[in-house]
Every structure is written in structure tokens, then in C-alpha cells.
Amino acid sequence: MFSLYAHIPYCQRRCPYCDFNAYAPGIWPEDRYTDALFAEIRQASTEAPWAGQEVGTIFFGGGTPSLFSPASIERVLTGIATCFPIAADAEVTLEANPGTVQLEALRGFRGAGVNRLSYGIQSLNDRHLVTLGRIHNAEAARAAVSLARDAGFDAINTDFMFGIPGQSLADWSADLRAALALDPGHISAYNLTYEEGTAFHAWRAAGRLIPAAEDDEVAMFRETQRALAEAGYQQYEISNYARTDRACRHNITYWRRQPYLGVGAGAHSFASTPPWGHRWSNARPPGLYMDLVARQGRAVVAEERPSRDEAIGELLFLGLRLREGIDLDAFVDGFGTTLERERPALLRFLDDGLLERSASRLRLTGSGLLHADTVFAALL
Numbered sequence: 001m002f003s004l005y006a007h008i009p010y011c012q013r014r015c016p017y018c019d020f021n022a023y024a025p026g027i028w029p030e031d032r033y034t035d036a037l038f039a040e041i042r043q044a045s046t047e048a049p050w051a052g053q054e055v056g057t058i059f060f061g062g063g064t065p066s067l068f069s070p071a072s073i074e075r076v077l078t079g080i081a082t083c084f085p086i087a088a089d090a091e092v093t094l095e096a097n098p099g100t101v102q103l104e105a106l107r108g109f110r111g112a113g114v115n116r117l118s119y120g121i122q123s124l125n126d127r128h129l130v131t132l133g134r135i136h137n138a139e140a141a142r143a144a145v146s147l148a149r150d151a152g153f154d155a156i157n158t159d160f161m162f163g164i165p166g167q168s169l170a171d172w173s174a175d176l177r178a179a180l181a182l183d184p185g186h187i188s189a190y191n192l193t194y195e196e197g198t199a200f201h202a203w204r205a206a207g208r209l210i211p212a213a214e215d216d217e218v219a220m221f222r223e224t225q226r227a228l229a230e231a232g233y234q235q236y237e238i239s240n241y242a243r244t245d246r247a248c249r250h251n252i253t254y255w256r257r258q259p260y261l262g263v264g265a266g267a268h269s270f271a272s273t274p275p276w277g278h279r280w281s282n283a284r285p286p287g288l289y290m291d292l293v294a295r296q297g298r299a300v301v302a303e304e305r306p307s308r309d310e311a312i313g314e315l316l317f318l319g320l321r322l323r324e325g326i327d328l329d330a331f332v333d334g335f336g337t338t339l340e341r342e343r344p345a346l347l348r349f350l351d352d353g354l355l356e357r358s359a360s361r362l363r364l365t366g367s368g369l370l371h372a373d374t375v376f377a378a379l380l
Contacts, residue, residue: 005267045083158182162220
């Protein structure tokens with residue numbers, strides 16, 4: 001079984017903090033791009049390692065996939081179903097911008113087979129939404145969640161962001177209360193990062209933006225853990241919280257270093273090809289992506305086969321993000337030695353209380369979550 005990711009790179013407006021492969025051209029070639037997705041899926045279904053394998057999860061990410069029509073999304077899903085067996089309980093997620101949805105379209109997405117909706121809300125404070133360059137306001141976000149339920153969605157994720165310039169701990173606490181009032185099954189809460197190449201990165205360098213103080217971000221993170229735990233959400237990954245059976249199964253595929261096929265402009269794929277896996281990625285510009293797929297059925301422009309040491313580093317970086325941590329027995333089975341021998345630095349983190357063993361698993365402690373970047377840097 002593998003997961004399938006379909007990237008739709010178009011947006012109404014590009015957010016100034018975003019470093020995803022996204023474009024805001026005003027109009028977009030929806031039919032041609034949908035044709036390319038279907039052609040790439042069809043080609044992959046004839047090749048190793050995907051031929052004959054079952055799809056367990058499907059995720060439409062972006063960009064803003066909710067800009068495409070339900071008919072286009074249905075065409076891609078139908079194409080997947082004609083090329084691969086799909087698990088009866090497959091999780092099918094569509095990312096959506098609250099400022100782009102209407103009830104009729106949401107009903108169309110649900111009827112096409114989408115069963116999980118992920119809203120990029122980011123904040124329910126209009127002042128912070130303006131800072132982030134979002135096209136929706138708080139009222140529109142609340143309405144979008146209500147419309148999703150009216151359309152038949154009972155699996156709804158809401159993305160929120162903390163550490164926004166000018167955001168206080170009280171502001172973030174209010175956002176958390178407002179998020180909980182929406183009662184979604186899943187809440188993602190990320191701290192704002194200033195990625196190189198984004199407008200926010202340039203504005204910070206020029207002094208136009210003052211980033212949140214590190215102590216304030218730590219306080220916001222702790223407040224997130226406290227408020228969501230009290231409300232019955234389990235923190236199953238550093239930035240993700242879910243009610244029972246509402247964790248994002250698709251993203252867990254990435255964190256467990258399991259196979260996934262990425263289609264679309266700039267999409268990445270990973271196969272568990274011996275000995276240590278195989279990664280590749282598509283051309284990022286949508287026009288080039290569509291041209292390559294039209295000519296050869298594929299748009300791969302880069303690939304790598306990780307070394308043994310790189311594979312261990314990936315497993316640590318990804319697996320320790322999960323609260324379940326890493327299965328030490330499985331590590332021995334896969335690499336023929338213990339993790340302590342491969343990464344003796346982890347002994348120091350065990351002594352310092354940043355890592356802990358529980359049965360045959362290794363995971364970050366509560367303190368370790370706050371210093372995860374330090375642990376990752378030492379273990380990679």
C-alpha cells in the first residue's frame with residue numbers, strides 16, 4: 001500500500017510567508033493541468049514500484065486545490081481508481097482556502113469522493129490575517145467550517161499559525177479558544193518560519209517585520225499543548241493534534257518514511273527500494289511540468305538514492321517528530337545494528353532528559369519537543 005499526493009500549484013494570491021511551489025497567475029489552465037495529472041498517474045501505474053499496488057491515502061495539496069472545480073477533482077480521483085486499487089477506507093483529503101469555498105462546490109467535492117477537508121485558516125484575528133496576506137477574514141473562516149459540515153464533511157482539519165509579528169500570547173490564547181469553538185476533529189498549529197526566498201524573509205532582513213521573541217514562541221507552544229490537551233486532542237506530532245481516529249493518515253506516511261507517489265508540478269516521491277530507498281521530484285514550473293508529461297508521461301528532473309547514513313538520518317528526523325517515536329527493534333531489523341551504535345550522541349540526550357525510551361521505542365520528551373531542532377541537528 002502507498003499514499004498518493006497530487007499537487008495543484010495555483011492560488012488567487014501568493015501569501016508573503018509561503019515557500020511552497022505555488023503561483024498566482026490570475027487564470028490557470030485547469031483542464032490541461034488535470035489532463036497532465038491523469039497522464040502522469042496512468043504512466044506511474046505501469047511502472048515499478050507502483051504497478052498493482054493499493055492506494056491507502058490521497059491528498060490534494062497546493063497551492064489552493066479548492067480553486068479547481070469538483071469535476072476536475074472527480075476526474076483525477078476516477079483516474080486513480082482506473083489505474084490502482086483503492087483501499088475501502090482510503091482517506092481522501094483536499095486542502096482548501098476558506099476564502100474560495102461555496103456550499104455547492106463543497107458538496108461537489110464530497111460527492112466526488114473527498115472525505116477530509118483541510119482549511120488553511122492560520123488565525124481568527126482579522127489583524128493577523130492582514131499581516132499574513134490572507135484573502136479571507138475570521139467570519140469567512142467560521143462560515144467555511146459550517147459550510148463543510150452542511151456539505152457532509154465530518155473530518156475537518158484547521159491549520160493555525162503562531163509567532164506572527166505583533167501577536168501576543170493573549171492573542172494566541174484567544175485564537176486557540178476560537179479554534180476549539182469550531183470543534184474540528186484535527187488542529188494543526190505551526191510556528192511561523194521565515195523561509196529564504198519569501199517576502200517575509202526579505203522584510204525581516206530589512207527590519208520591516210519584527211519576529212516574535214523565542215521565549216514568546218515557547219510560551220505559545222506550551223499554551224497550545226495545554227489548551228488542546230484539556231479539550232481532548234492528542235498531540236501525535238510536534239505540530240499536529242487530533243481527536244480519536246482523526247490523525248492525518250496521509251502525513252503519517254511521510255513521518256514513518258513509507259512510500260508515496262507525488263504527481264503534479266514540483267511533487268516529490270519516495271519508494272522503499274532496497275537498500276535505502278529512492279527519491280525523485282518533478283519539474284517545478286507548471287508549464288514545463290505539463291510539457292514534459294505530454295511528451296513522455298513523466299516530469300522527473302531530479303532523483304537520489306540515499307546512503308545508509310542518510311537513510312538513518314531521515315528516519316530519525318521524521319520519526320522523532322511523531323509522539324510515538326521510533327521503533328528500536330524495527331531499526332535493528334532494518335539496519336543490522338542498534339541506534340545507539342549508529343548515533344552515540346543520543347545517549348547524551350537520554351541523560352539530559354530530551355529523549356526517553358519506552359519499551360522498544362525512542363521518543364522526544366516534553367522538554368525534547370522544545371529543543372527538537374537541536375536534537376535533530378546532532379543526530380542527522
